[in-house]
Amino acid sequence: MTAKSNETIEPLVRVENLVKHYSKKRLVGSGEDVRALDGVSFSIFRGTTLAVVGESGSGKSTLAFCLAGLERPTSGNIWFEETGLSGLTEKDRRAIRRQIQLIFQDPANSFNPRWSVLEILTEPLVVQGNLGRDEMKSSAYALLEQVSLSPQLGEKRPSELSGGQRQRLAIARALGLRPKLLILDESLSALDCSLQAQIANLLMELQASLGMTYLFISHDLAMAAHLADEIAVMSRGQIVERGAPEGILTHPESRISRELLAAVPRLDFSRPPVAES
């Protein structure tokens, strides 16, 4: 983990006082605005993981969308490698967007069902447009290997893959553009426990080998604590608590952290120590 300690000097992403309001449209009169994000600030350092936890409706996904450039913030600024995103032209913003990739909860809905795995993996490379046909194909196979998917799956359709394989494919597709930041929006939540562990391990491997930076958005405090260097707890569009996982687990300061902690279903037994592998 030497790369990690050397590169933590400047943040990869810096978010300053981010605000996003949605107007609530009514048939008669105008409703009050929904403050999805209400002044959020944080930094994520290179090669680290920031977990954002909170209940449904706390603004976690809006935050992901703003960072990925899918939503324009109402006010505030996002800095990516010292470039402020708000002042950019659409063309420059597109170049930065490539470096920030988003992975959703249910990858099944984010693939074209008629495309083969290879087509899915090469499409972002086609859009990028500086690779030849053969190069694209070989980099697609390299991506499959990177996420431990068999090259034999190349000709399959997404519907022929299992849930875990689909999530690996989503990660592979995101990696194709060599992003610096991966936003994982509830990316493990729909998976079985054993698959969650597999994908969590894959994310850690990729972080170690590629120096990836993650924004891990989840309502699962236990998994967040396992993966993250820092946890931010969100409630009603604001970060109410921030700190190292150990601190939040052992001394939760805010009411919402305590509630989230209490809601983690627990096996009522002392578990064996985590195995080395």
Add this chain to the structure above:
Amino acid sequence: MGSILEVRDLRVSYRSPGGNAFRALDGVSFCLESGEVLGILGESGSGKSTLATSLVGLFHANAVTVSGAVFFEGQDLLQAKPGDLQKIRGKHISLIFQEPSVALHPTMRAGRQIRRVLAAHGTKGGRGFDQRTRQVLEQLFFAEEAERIARSYPHELSGGQRQRVLIAQAIACGPSVIIADEPTASLDPTTQKEILDVFRALRKSLSLTMMFITHNPALLAGFADRILVLYAGRVIERGPAAEILASPKHPYTQLLFQSIPPLFGAPRKAGQKKLPAISGDSYSPSLPREGCPFEPRCPERMDICKSREPVLVNLSETRTVSCFRYEDR
């Protein structure tokens, strides 16, 4: 206590689009005792949802073979006529599904959806239905809230409220068995806890008999009386919940429990500790098989595991496991 539902050697096969049949359930037998909560623990492909629906005779159109028996009050439900089954479903055995947003009618008020369950099993006349609807809703919501919920459409309700409405439908006719298939899967943890508490409370007040199907063993802790672990359409381990949760015996169950990240106690610094995940992919029932279905992923596999299937071994009067590691005892 006596058994209220008995499942004997249930086998269900589906035909896949490719044409080959795969077995979703492969010889499942168990009894559901009156007043107990039986936890069915299984991941994708284990056959748990097929089990839930088979018990009330709901089969997918592509189910090709069904064999075995499901006895409820002396009647084999698999042999029952469709009309007889309809009288049993919702009245004597209720099913609660995992997606409350899909299970409710989108353009019908919640109260009316509960009332329709009562009307379908028509025990009391018009006013009786309204009264019972209110009564059921008040068991699940605060009295002052119940009225508003009854008049709401599903889209006006939160996920937790919708799930409560589904539970209200399920208990409306006072069934003797409730089968809940991942009832909290689509909810966030705080709402999930709320719904689990609802089940706990109802269990006490109505002395429910329940089958609770989930992929998350932690949801069964402190709730289920017994646990049955399903893998590849068969029961691989069963016993009292407290014993299984404290010391699982089958390698699959052991690994499954370890793959859940611990909240306290274990080192968890990012990048340093891996979770002991089960290698490989979840079981694909379309593969031809010989030997133990977990063998390809099992870290403790032996030569014998490939050659034939393990049988259920009794470890004690209440615990069984299907693994060769225990066969010599």
